[in-house]
Amino acid sequence: MPACPALFISAPASGQGKTTVTAGLALLHRQQGRKVRVFKTGPDFLDPKILERASGAPVLSLDLWMVGEAQCRRLLADAAQDADLILIEGVMGLFDGTPSSADIATTFGVPVVAVISGKSMAQTFGAIAAGLARYRPGMPMHGVLANHVGSARHAQLLQEGMPGDLRWLGHLGTSDEMTLPARHLGLHQAEEIERLGDRMAATARALADTALAALPAPVDFEAPPSPVLPRLLDGKQIAIARDTAFSFVYAQNIRLLESLGARVAYFSPLANDAVPEATDALFLPGGYPELHAASLAENAVSAASIRAHAAAGKPIVAECGGMLYLLDRLTDTAGASSPMLGLLPGHATMQTRLAALGMQQLDTTHGPMTGHTFHYSNIETPLTPIYRATRPGTGTAGERVFRVGAIVATYFHGYWPSNPALTAALFHGSAF
Template identity: 60%
Template sequence: MPACPALFIGASASHQGKTTVTAALARHHARRGLKVRVFKTGPDFLDPMILERACGAPVYSLHLSMVGLDACRALLAQAAREADLILIEGVMGLFDGTPSSADLAAAFKVPVLAVIGAHGMAQTFGAIAFGLARYRDDVPFHGVLANRVASARHAQMLSEAIPHGLRYCGHVSNADDIALPERHLGLTQPAEIEGLDARLDRAADAIAQTTLADLPPSVHFDDATLPAPPRLLEGMHIAMARDAAFSFVYPANVDLLMAMGATISTFSPLADEPAPRDAHALYLPGGYPELHAATLAANARTRASIAEHVARGNTVVAECGGMLYLVETLTDVEGEKHAMLGVLPGDAAMQRRLSRLAMQRVDTTHGTMMGHTFHYSTLATPMQPVLHASHATTGTTGEALYRHGPVTATYMHAYWPSNPAAAAALFRGELL
């Protein structure tokens, strides 16, 4: 039964600074020469990019339904065998969602650090901390950290408001200049944040002034492993679009493809790199094609290579932003229409409000595959879905899955390890 110091970073709500604090903890302990492994709760691509930059290692997802209890257990056991510290960032508020961050912390008995944005409050801070700590007896509680604190006097009032028996771990000041910039899908990608490492170092310096400067207590994890997946993609070359426009990729998805025998290469549509001619399949992940639509529209070499790949009948798997790249036009939020590849019939349009956010599941002939959807665009297309996903908890109709020639496209971001056989079928171009 491997043991490792571990901490779960939760919060009272979204936008309290969980990612900033988790990254600060990771950078602080990594600077001490410790091997830090960080996980993110739920379906997220952007927070893990920041956390990977902070700790220097890939950040994997944990979620009791999307990833599954057994896979979560195996991922944590592997980390505990290798690392000096495990950090798990929660999602939304600690008790929000089904399953929630609290459910995950309770399942593996990882103590929770509650991050509370203290701007605009004083003694009420203590009441929120007390509620988070006492709401469920089965959730182990480490302590509370005040974020966005205005002054030394403000910090004093917050610490004095903590009820007896709760640990006050300290505070992070507004003046530390460590908050991470955001845009419509979440945090800005690391490569686009000027001075990110300096910002992370300042965050680590702030954490060094709190009780969190020391390692948390060790947690014992079950010594679990998962069986190797079948070699269903033996000898297949899969080329993946990878750049600032196509960056929403689960590391576990890529690991699975390679474990099933595939060779993975990457190419950049933004750099007008052609898709490799010897690729048996292309993977166009989600990302921000809408921010780079004019460049993508002008890049003729990539356009021609993908058209040639499709004309040869070779498989394409496109998710969300990858699907938008393949349609005829993409209209940005300013109303400007850009010509996309025209591989799929239809027109996409960005909007300023969220179109859909939900955990999703799709039932295939190989069983259920889990995933999620999160987008600000709409798609008008004559294509008829071959399958519909459904909401993971309510069962209501979810995203459409389209097949058009050798192309499979959907807004759903699938977590392929939830069903390796279905993932292999996608890349072999077989019907699900």
């Protein structure tokens, strides 16, 4: 059974600094010559890229529902084989969601580091820390790290308010040198953050003065054997749009395509690249096309090659922002409207309020696929959906799935390893 030191970085809520701390901690231990593997809880495309820069290794998703317990165990056991430290960043608050970060920490026996912002409080900090530690009996707890601390005296007040049986790990001050900027879908993308390396290095230096600089105790990770996948996409070349407009891709999804035998190539619509030659199928992932709509509308080479791919009857799979790119038009929150590819009839409009968020499941003739949705836009289209995803627990209707020829488009972000057969059918252009 592989064993490896491991910590679960969580918090009472979003905005406490989980990603800042996880990235800084990964970099700190990497600088000390250790091999660090980082995982991210739940559906997230943004934080993993930042954590990848810090750790120097791909960051994979863990979620008991979307990924499944057995596969989570395999991913952790694989990482434990050669890592010196495993870090798992939680999502939202420690007990938020079903399943929650606490569920994952408890299931796999990974001790929790609670990152709590000390801003605008003193002894009440200890009450929040105690609540997190004691709310669920049996959850392993490593200790508490105070963030956004104003001074040494402030840190002293926070520590004095802590219960005596709860470990104080230290504190981080408030500093623009460490802050990671955010916008409507979460943190900025890694490649867009100015001086990202410097920010992470500043956090690593600050964490070097805390108890987190030392390795925690090893955790045993036992996993069932991995299933053998048939090479359902053997010989297929799948081109994936990849740039700051189209970047929402699970690392596990790409690994699955390759495990099924596909060759993966990349191109950038923002750079006006053509679809790579010999491409059999195309994937347009989600991202921020609304921030680059004018440029996308002007990039004729990319547009012509994607239209030619569609005209040849070759499969296109488009998720969320990728689907918006296929529509007739896209209008941003300022009211500026840009023509898109016109391969799907319809018009998308960005709004300032969240339109949809949460886990969903798509049931098809190939069985179910898990995934999620998260978007600020709405579309108007005359198309009739071929499927509707459902929300787990309630079974209520979720995102629509549209098909026009060999194009399949939806707001639903699928976690492809949950259904390899359906994934292969999508990229073969087969009925499902």
